[in-house]
Amino acid sequence: MTRVLLAPDGFKGSISAAAAAAALAAGWRGARADDVIVELPMADGGEGTLDAFLVAVPGARRMPVTVTGPHGREVAASWVLLPETPEAPGGTAVVELASTSGIELLDGDLRPFDADTRGFGEAIAAALDHDVSRLVVAIGSSASTDAGLGMLVALGARVTDAEGLDVAPGLRGVRAAAGLDRSGLRALPAGGAVVLTDVRSPLTGPAGAAAVFGPQKGLAPDDIADADTALARAGALLEIDAAHPGAGAAGGTGAALLAWGAELVPGAERIADLIGLATAVGEADVVVTGEGSFDASSATGKAPARVAALARAGGRAVGLVAGRISPDADTSGFAAAVSLVELAGSTEAALAEPARWLAVAGESLARRLG
Known part of the structure; x- marks a missing residue:
């Protein structure tokens, strides 16, 4: 046997x-x-991450949530609550970008300028409302190139244009972004946040989010340089190092999570440890x-x-x-x-x-x- x-x-x-x-x-x-x-x-931070935790961790619970998908319509999604531990007395929340703001949700109808990460941020907010002690967020399979600004808006930040007006969702809004007000941004849970990703790309440049992953999300070759410039502007607003490995993950969502104070780690390796x-x-x-x-x-x-x-x-x-x-x-x-x-x-x-x-x-x- x-x-x-x-x-x-x-x-x-x-x-x-x-x-x-x-x-x-x-x-x-x-x-x-x-x-x-x-x-x-198994999973490496993309789709299937929630399922991996549900199968591997006794007592893990799926927590339903309705969020705004990358197409602008409601999506029935969920996050996973892991049991309480001495290190996380309020439990640990696992939130997956793929099931809230992922490219598979678009069903082939790509929206390179308008898809955003707002739904991902809404799911994180729901987990924070549950008073969890720490977050594990998985950011593979993104549909957008919005530098994670949609996520930050859902968590209480405000992104404005040169006239002080709220910008549009997605890359369209990133191109117009001139100000970032973090005064209403929710705090990390007490135990912090770990970001699971298998992408080590910088935010900008020939190996960055727009150049490498933009075409998969519908950007034409002529759009790449403009998108890269917009991401550089977002990096400056976020006050992060655009060259940080993983800052370009999920269309720049890695950069926004860094700015929020989260830690980026290799997805497959950390998931393997956790399960x-x-x-x-x-x-x-x-x-x-x-x-x-x-x-x-x-x-x-x-x-x-x-x-x-x-x-x-x-x-x-x-x-x-x-x-x-x-x-x-x-x-x-x-x-x-x-x-x-x-x-x-x-x-x-x-x-x-x-x-x-x-x-x-x-x-x-x-x-x-x-």
């Missing part, structure tokens, strides 16, 4: 980490019914991880890299399953690697039935690693 740890990240735009783990487990049991399987969905990944790996004989697209960048802060590193350090066999495995990806550290696209025969087929093909992958890995 083998003890198996299944710790995949979500397959972006296809299936959540929790559902992916469940499908892998079903497939594994089809080949090795007597094995003990532990499902521990007890090292202990789970130590108790396993075989570990399986994965994500939607495994490529050369997967080794730089992504959840599967963290899982694999812990597994190899403990001498555990580790398998990989990914929607697609890029030709430039180094899979030499895995005892077995499976691509859903190869199993299904095409990207379209893999995306149409991810749970089916993950089950097939789970069965294949069980035969090879069990």
Whole structure:
């Protein structure tokens, strides 16, 4: 009998980490019914972060909240309340940008100049209203390039133009921003705030938020320079170092969180610590991880890299399953690697039935690693 740890990240735009783990487990049991399987969905600060905490932390509770989405309409979202501890007697709140102001909420209708982070700030405000002792905020999968100003407005700040009027939401407002009044800005909880992100980009420049991530959010090539100038203006208003690693995360939301007093940390690494990944790996004989697209960048802060590193350090066999495995990806550290696209025969087929093909992958890995 083998003890198996299944710790995949979500397959972006296809299936959540929790559902992916469940499908892998079903497939594994089809080949090795007597094995003990532990499902521990992973995340790196993007979508699926709340689910990872709900599965891993006993007593974690989902707290519903209605916020303003990146399209300007109401979104039924939630944050997660972690149990009280001596260090956090009021509990810890986990708030996820992806489910409140994330790009998936736009359903393909990108709004490069108008999407903002107001909903994310509203969810943080709801957690503060609950008198939590500390915050953990995850800022992956952003829809906007608003330097986090929408979030700050939702938390009580005021952003004004040269005439003293409130600016519009999104990048459109950042371009007009001339003043930032923090007098009404809510304070951090007593235990502070930790920001989970897998992005180490500066706020501005060729590696900054506009240049690297703006096109994903709908910015045309001719818009990048103007957006970068606007972000530089926002950085000056926020009084932060624009070169700080992670300031450019989530369209500059990292910069606003720095200005608020939060600490930016590598998402996958901190989530792994918070959900007890090292202990789970130590108790396993075989570990399986994965994500939607495994490529050369997967080794730089992504959840599967963290899982694999812990597994190899403990001498555990580790398998990989990914929607697609890029030709430039180094899979030499895995005892077995499976691509859903190869199993299904095409990207379209893999995306149409991810749970089916993950089950097939789970069965294949069980035969090879069990």
